[in-house]
Amino acid sequence: MNLKQAFRAAVSFGLGVFVTFNQAHGPDTGLWVLGIFGIVLGIGLGALTLTKKADLSALQELPVAVLAMLVGLFSFLALAKQETQLPAFLALVSAWGLISGAFELYQARRSSFKSQEGKDFLISAIFGLLLGLLFLAVQLDSVSAVGFFGAYLAMSGVHLGIAAASSKKPK
Numbered sequence: 001m002n003l004k005q006a007f008r009a010a011v012s013f014g015l016g017v018f019v020t021f022n023q024a025h026g027p028d029t030g031l032w033v034l035g036i037f038g039i040v041l042g043i044g045l046g047a048l049t050l051t052k053k054a055d056l057s058a059l060q061e062l063p064v065a066v067l068a069m070l071v072g073l074f075s076f077l078a079l080a081k082q083e084t085q086l087p088a089f090l091a092l093v094s095a096w097g098l099i100s101g102a103f104e105l106y107q108a109r110r111s112s113f114k115s116q117e118g119k120d121f122l123i124s125a126i127f128g129l130l131l132g133l134l135f136l137a138v139q140l141d142s143v144s145a146v147g148f149f150g151a152y153l154a155m156s157g158v159h160l161g162i163a164a165a166s167s168k169k170p171k
Contacts, residue, residue, distance in 0.1 A: 004061065005120070005164035007044050011037060013157025019150025027085035030146040031075045034092060037153070038072020041065070060110075064103060071096045086142050090135050093149055097132025101125045120163040127156050 015033050022029060045065035071092050078088035101124075108121035131152045134140075140148065 002164045002167040004045060004048050005160045005167065007048060008041065009157045009160035009164055011040050012153045012160060016150050016154030016157050019146060020154060025143040025146040027089045027142045028079060030089045030149055031079050031085055035072045035075035038068045038075060042069030042072060064100060067099055090140065090145060094132045094135040097128045097135065101128025101132060104128060123159055124156065127152060
């Protein structure tokens with residue numbers, strides 16, 4: 001079982017279910033969920049990466065951890081001003097989706113698109129890029145934006161959970 005994928009799956013799916021069953025879909029809810037997602041993911045991935053031996057493949061996970069931490073911190077900072085919460089949420093989710101999707105696309109290419117790991121990275125990349133493009137291309141209200149973010153988290157969590165459970169130990 002891949003611990004990083006399992007950890008990401010648990011965080012993503014848990015927050016996705018929270019958003020799905022939460023009645024409040026305002027920008028403050030979205031920022032709280034995005035903040036928790038970023039901070040927990042950043043700390044967890046950073047810790048899992050640094051506990052491995054410091055080879056190149058382990059260190060290449062650090063940019064996602066740093067990005068997640070920054071998005072989480074900026075989400076909590078954006079909660080301070082009521083009138084700028086929705087634009088901040090839209091911008092932060094767009095940035096997260098596009099940057100993390102592009103990085104996972106790089107990882108898919110590095111792992112080879114034909115390998116199982118490469119295919120898993122490719123699916124995650126597509127989810128992230130579609131999320132970022134959706135938030136950029138369509139003018140979303142707060143209910144739709146938080147709902148789409150929750151759907152992304154739930155789908156990503158399910159995908160990563162399946163990928164973690166079906167991954168084989170590296171040789």
